[in-house]
Amino acid sequence: MSRRDSLSAVERRIRRIAVRYGLNLLKPQKPDPQVLRHGGYMLRDEETAKIVFGDKEYRFSASIDEIEAYLERLGAEE
Template structure:
């Protein structure tokens, strides 16, 4: 795995992309068993503080790949 693909690097890149859309990438301060099995992230609107993605069945339910796909869809919609 290259440094570019490390979990921290991916997270930083997604934080920058989220910021361009007025969103914050959030991680839980404390992990519970459910979050550790699947998930660990949410996206929050900067202005309203409303969670826009990652709280479907429980808080921090989105994994990093789902966050990346959501942000890619926002990018694609913005360019259409």
């Protein structure tokens, strides 16, 4: 894995994209086993603090790839 593709680099890139849509990328401080198996991220609306993605069956249920796909869909709708 190159430095450009490291998880922290991907998270930074996703955070920058999310901010354009008024969203914050969240990840748990202490992930439980369920979150560690799959997921680990949520998107929250900056103004309302409402979770808009990543809490379907449990909190922090979205993977970084799912978050990225969600943001790409938002971009396609513009």
